[in-house]
Amino acid sequence: AQTVTQSQPEMSVQEAETVTLSCTYDTSESNYYLFWYKQPPSRQMILVIRQEAYKQQNATENRFSVNFQKAAKSFSLKISDSQLGDTAMYFCAFYNNNDMRFGAGTRLTVKP
Amino acid sequence: KAGVTQTPRYLIKTRGQQVTLSCSPISGHRSVSWYQQTPGQGLQFLFEYFSETQRNKGNFPGRFSGRQFSNSRSEMNVSTLELGDSALYLCASSLGVFGGDQETQYFGPGTRLLVL
Numbered sequence: 001a002q003t004v005t006q007s008q009p010e011m012s013v014q015e016a017e018t019v020t021l022s023c024t025y026d027t028s029e030s031n032y033y034l035f036w037y038k039q040p041p042s043r044q045m046i047l048v049i050r051q052e053a054y055k056q057q058n059a060t061e062n063r064f065s066v067n068f069q070k071a072a073k074s075f076s077l078k079i080s081d082s083q084l085g086d087t088a089m090y091f092c093a094f095y096n097n098n099d100m101r102f103g104a105g106t107r108l109t110v111k112p
Numbered sequence: 113k114a115g116v117t118q119t120p121r122y123l124i125k126t127r128g129q130q131v132t133l134s135c136s137p138i139s140g141h142r143s144v145s146w147y148q149q150t151p152g153q154g155l156q157f158l159f160e161y162f163s164e165t166q167r168n169k170g171n172f173p174g175r176f177s178g179r180q181f182s183n184s185r186s187e188m189n190v191s192t193l194e195l196g197d198s199a200l201y202l203c204a205s206s207l208g209v210f211g212g213d214q215e216t217q218y219f220g221p222g223t224r225l226l227v228l
Contacts, residue, residue, distance in 0.1 A: 045202060045219035091155060095210070098168035100145070102155035 002027045004094050006103035013082045014111050020067075021077045021106045023092030032096035034068065034075045039105075040088040048090070051075065082110045114139065116205050116220035124226045130191040133223045137184050137205030143167075144186040145210060145217065146178060149200040158201075161186050162209050190225075198227045 003026045013019035025034070036048040051059045051068050058066050063083075067076045079086055087110045092103040117136045125131050137144050146158035157170040161180035178188040184205075190197055201224075204210075204217040 042221075043200070044221050045204075047216050047218075050216070093155075098160070100157040100170075100210075102157075104154050 002029075002032075002094050002096065002099060002101045004092055004101045004103040006090075006092050006106050008106045009104070010107045010109070012109040012111055013079075015082055015084060017082055018078060018080045019082055019108065021079075021090050021092075021108065023075045023077070023103055025073050025075065025092075025094045025101075027073070027094065027096065029096045032094060034066075035093040035095065036064070036066070036075075036077045037091045037093060037102075038086075038088045039091065040085075045091075049077065079108075084110050084112060086110050116203060116218050118201075118203050118220040118223050120223060121221065122224050122226075124228060125193050126228050127193055127195060129193050130189065131193060131225060132187055132189045133201055133203075133225070135186045135188075135203030135205075135220060137186070137203075138218055141205035141207050141218075142184050143206045143208060143210050143215075144180055144184065145204045145206075146186070146188050147202040147204070148172075149202060149222070150196075150198070155202075158188065160210060167209065193227045195227050198225060200224050 005024045032053045034051045039045045049061045063080045065078045089105045091105045094101045119134045143162045145160040159169040160167045164180045175191045180186045200222045202222045203220045206215045206217045
């Protein structure tokens with residue numbers, strides 16, 4: 001079965017600085033999707049960024065980018081120029097063949 | 113365009129009762145997925161519906177069931193409630209079957225269920 005591991009339960013970063021959240025996963029599949037979701041204190045989950053495993057190019061969305069290392073089964077999220085509104089729980093997720101798995105989450109606090 | 117809505121937002125039930133939660137997807141979206149979020153187990157996939165058909169189901173007992181109507185609205189039902197069913201239940205919708213290229217899930221605010 002697929003598993004997703006986020007080894008950093010909590011992290012903090014100063015406003016305007018850069019932070020990287022880690023995620024590793026375990027699968028024997030070659031085709032899958034990876035996601036980072038953000039869940040702010042208000043609880044509504046939103047998609048931050050997605051990566052298709054067959055694409056070698058790392059996905060980027062404005063200040064958010066990923067470092068996808070397929071061989072190492074690693075999918076880290078880099079947040080540049082951190083803003084107070086980035087304070088949230090961040091979940092890494094894996095999807096393949098109708099199976100969706102989430103990591104335990106990383107609580108990120110951006111400090112002014 | 114209105115987002116995903118879930119009703120009720122909060123619910124208190126007692127053990128042994130049954131509960132029905134509702135999810136209205138974004139207009140035009142045909143796929144609805146349900147997730148359970150608890151402090152202990154984290155986020156877990158419950159099931160996904162597309163065009164009134166359950167496409168897949170997570171590792172949950174038969175007490176958890178769902179359905180989808182022709183207007184894409186979905187309900188999930190939990191029978192014989194247990195204390196461990198206390199959780200935030202999230203619903204998410206997408207245009208097509210989740211997992212396709214460029215498909216994005218949009219989440220609702222969730223229904224918080226407390227079982228006493």
